[in-house]
Amino acid sequence: MTYSLDITKEHCPMTFVKTKIELGKLQSGDVLNVRLSEGEPLENVPKSAAEQGFKVLSVTPAEIKGIYNVEIEK
Amino acid sequence: MSEEKQSKKLSIIAFSGDFDKLTAVFTLATGAAAVGYEVNLFFTFWGLDAIKIKQGRSPVGKGFLPKVFGIFMGGLKAAPVSRLNFLGASPKIFRYMMRKKNVATLEELVSAAKALKVNFYACEMAMHILGLQKSDFIPEVKDVLGVATFLNLSEGGQTLFI
Numbered sequence: 001m002t003y004s005l006d007i008t009k010e011h012c013p014m015t016f017v018k019t020k021i022e023l024g025k026l027q028s029g030d031v032l033n034v035r036l037s038e039g040e041p042l043e044n045v046p047k048s049a050a051e052q053g054f055k056v057l058s059v060t061p062a063e064i065k066g067i068y069n070v071e072i073e074k
Numbered sequence: 075m076s077e078e079k080q081s082k083k084l085s086i087i088a089f090s091g092d093f094d095k096l097t098a099v100f101t102l103a104t105g106a107a108a109v110g111y112e113v114n115l116f117f118t119f120w121g122l123d124a125i126k127i128k129q130g131r132s133p134v135g136k137g138f139l140p141k142v143f144g145i146f147m148g149g150l151k152a153a154p155v156s157r158l159n160f161l162g163a164s165p166k167i168f169r170y171m172m173r174k175k176n177v178a179t180l181e182e183l184v185s186a187a188k189a190l191k192v193n194f195y196a197c198e199m200a201m202h203i204l205g206l207q208k209s210d211f212i213p214e215v216k217d218v219l220g221v222a223t224f225l226n227l228s229e230g231g232q233t234l235f236i
Binding site for chain 1 (some may be wrong): 101102104107108110186
């Protein structure tokens with residue numbers, strides 16, 4: 001299953017906190033598509049997810065400048 | 075999750091019952107828990123206000139003086155700002171500004187801390203002085219501890235006093 005989460009309006013620490021809580025609800029193999037802003041969230045969310053043992057499938061720029069989509073597999 | 079990550083630990087002594095300092099406590103706690111730290115929050119003295127079930131001003135506590143303290147101190151919703159409190163107007167203004175700027179409010183941080191399984195502990199000695207019991211606190215409070223147990227829990231990690 002693929003789920004989505006928009007954290008473009010969030011700030012530290014809720015960017016990764018919300019991602020982590022959302023990932024916690026998923027089953028192994030599910031994918032979470034996280035929409036986030038460049039800067040701190042873009043630098044830290046994929047890195048933190050990978051460090052926690054999740055698989056970062058892709059990081060792609062969204063249609064709006066400064067916004068990115070990050071696919072994370074549990 | 076790697077072995078190294080699992081062994082990371084942050085313990086915070088939450089001494090202050092101030093809105094801004096509690097915001098710092100819960101920001102650090104949720105941020106650390108989200109990146110895989112074991113997080114222990116040890117609430118003592120004014121910090122105990124943050125974990126009361128009754129979040130407003132209420133005569134919580136056994137005995138006359140504890141009840142008076144309970145009314146004056148209140149719970150999480152009554153937490154004052156450490157500077158420029160303006161008789162309680164500032165926390166309301168802060169909450170408004172935080173919501174407006176999409177920064178997590180203290181209440182959101184507390185519920186995130188619960189969701190991330192942050193460990194909440196209460197100080198036995200301070201509870202005794204203030205006439206408080208474990209049943210006065212939110213159910214997430216795992217245990218009532220003394221210094222020795224806290225030192226054991228925090229051993230091998232980072233400890234902060236806020």
